[in-house]
Amino acid sequence: xxxxxxxxxxxxxxxxxxxxxxxxxxxxxxxxxxxxxxxxxxxxxxxxxxxxxxxxxxxxxxxxxxxxxxxxxxxxxxxxxxxxxxxxxxxxxxxx
Numbered sequence: 001x002x003x004x005x006x007x008x009x010x011x012x013x014x015x016x017x018x019x020x021x022x023x024x025x026x027x028x029x030x031x032x033x034x035x036x037x038x039x040x041x042x043x044x045x046x047x048x049x050x051x052x053x054x055x056x057x058x059x060x061x062x063x064x065x066x067x068x069x070x071x072x073x074x075x076x077x078x079x080x081x082x083x084x085x086x087x088x089x090x091x092x093x094x095x096x
Contacts, residue, residue, distance in 0.1 A: 028073050029073050032070065032072070032073040032075065033070040035080065036068050039068060039087070042089060048087075053083075053086060053087075057083060067079060
């Protein structure tokens with residue numbers, strides 16, 4: 001018995017978000033959540049507390065909490081770079 005591949009029904013999820021007018025907002029939030037997750041994982045690998053991380057970044061603990069908040073999509077690039085440097089990491093950005 002052979003199986004036939006079924007084609008897609010409708011458009012892509014990306015197209016749906018664009019049609020709904022939420023593509024940019026959704027994409028920005030997804031990127032921010034991924035960034036917060038990566039920062040927390042890197043901190044855990046180095047056994048860094050939030051206080052130690054904030055000290056390395058020369059910022060406050062409350063500012064770090066905002067950076068690590070996956071629902072806060074308001075973060076400046078210089079802050080992202082500062083967090084990466086504090087962990088001995090780099091940030092890569094590209095337009096596609």
